[in-house]
Amino acid sequence: MKINKLLAAGVTGVLALTGVMVAEFEGEVRTGYVDPVGVVTACFGHTQTAELGKTYTEKECLNLFAMDLGDHNEQLLRAVNISLTTSEHAAYMSFHYNVGAGNFRSSTLLKYLNNGESVKACNELQRWVYADGRKLPGLVKRRELERQLCLSELTDA
Template sequence: MIQKHRGKVTGAAVAVVGLAVGIVGPFEGLRTKAYPDIVGVITVCYGETRGVKIGDSYTKEQCDEMLGDALVDFEAGVRNCVPGEIPDKRRASYVSLAYNIGVGGFCRSTVARKANEGDARGSCDAMLAWNKAGGRVVAGLTRRREAERKICLSAL
């Protein structure tokens, strides 16, 4: 899944992406046919939204590859706004959050700001604020943020 990116991805990034797949995949779930998510964004596979339109359909294998490719991109985005050495589990939790809220949202977040200030615990705790969709608290997002925070804190 990640192999085609080895030329541009460091060994650490491959490890982070592998960990992130284990977080993102179960929370996003697999749907091989495009559908509108809870706020109406057209989505497919494991929460992919980039370039997706109603009528799109993929195999599980294509979805797995799509997720790996996307997470490589999101890992690079997270690394750009939170550079430096961070334990793989913490970075994987950041990648999972960024995959859900976008790299721009992540980079502008309190999560990233606190990480860059050296406040690892505060950064992990700030993930809990990202549990809304369409202005409403969503139970599934709350569970996901709690899991991401737990993984993030386990790296302290």
């Protein structure tokens, strides 16, 4: 996905950086489908209002994506009680977008993060590579990229 499309949808800064990464991993599927864990999904991993079999336009997908990124960012920032580097923020946004607010809030990763154990928190990402009990190569790749990004600006990493 081109960054210009995200910018046109009103997505800037950390959200644009995260958007490019999330779009790459989620992929764009313009017809509603059932994902590997049984959730109806469309566009760039949109689940809230996705309809099985419905066809979405590029504009609809971009608008849903911008809305989803904003929603996930708000939920992420409500859960985190410390300052994040830009890279941590982008990595955790990608993770949050993929696993959802509930899983993020109950994670050991968030406990480490809010305790100021930033490196430990980043390293927790690599544990989240299973979907419905199966280790998925795409999640292994995604989590490693998120982990590397997360650690990239930390001085004690």
